[in-house]
Amino acid sequence: MAKAADRRGRPRESDVAEETLRLGPLADFIGFHLRLAQEASFQAFARRVRDYKMRPGRFAVLALIGENPGISQTALGRAAGRDKSTLTPALNDLVRRSLVKRRRVASDRRSYALSLTAKGERLLDELTLHARAHDRLLDEIVGLKHKSEFIRTLRRLTMSLV
Amino acid sequence: MAKAADRRGRPRESDVAEETLRLGPLADFIGFHLRLAQEASFQAFARRVRDYKMRPGRFAVLALIGENPGISQTALGRAAGRDKSTLTPALNDLVRRSLVKRRRVASDRRSYALSLTAKGERLLDELTLHARAHDRLLDEIVGLKHKSEFIRTLRRLTMSLV
DNA sequence: CTAGGATAGTTTGAGTACCAACAATTAACG
């Protein structure tokens, strides 16, 4: 049947068989695989906590505020890797849902000090359980032996690139 | 000065010093670091090819079509990890820019056979140069020794999660 | 004490993503 004949050289039309796609240079690009893996993990987590109307980004915001009460929106943006303008509507929503409090700061009236409400803390605790379960699944795939090295590499990428 | 005193237990207000943010459970979550690294890599590449009005996603689409001429939009979506509905406007744009051709298929009149124009091929070749340079930078950060293991792990995540 | 520049947060605009619903077409099966 000679389904895909010669894998080198320029591809020809009928060569494409859906299951055996050629990735070409993409196959070796870290960025490409990083994107696919991130999207897959994102979707899996989103499915898991769908009922809470929370996505990974919102959870990260909640967790970061919980860990750093009094944090400003700009600092939060840096920590979460998002532009400050992205956080405005997200925080509006979290405030509207009575999960987060915005408090004006006396010493600098431009900025807000963010913190969780009691309800926000409760929800965070609950979500953290799901997040842990999700991450245990990822641990399994990555392999506990490689996890710390894997995370170190990811951090190195984040830090070096900015 | 006791800047941040006790790192365990519930954080207190003045504890927040912007540079030394507490990540809490997030610190150990693969998904969180995956996201930050992906975004960093994405931005770095986007900056590099800004003049071409191309982002990583568009480049991947172009590269996948180049490697698999005659591919359908659905198959392309699967390969690029995107919903088919996302590709419609992206392909419209690429066709409008005379980089990609959509050809109707006689055997299945529902689907298109995608291929690059000569102009598309030229641009792809040029972009691939930049992509290689970008990835060499990533290689350096990851370390050539760990690269293949790192990519294997990313692929494992992508495959296992879907 | 006042003009200039930096910074915090918001708004707006363009781009991208998913999903669900849809029309056109093809395949499967009685």
Added chain:
DNA sequence: CGTTAATTGTTGGTACTCAAACTATCCTAG
């Protein structure tokens, strides 16, 4: 055949993203 089911690509809805322009406030020189 002919009805039903599956598939291809598009559209519409919602959500999220960045970047640039904007307002309000703060800081720093002179």
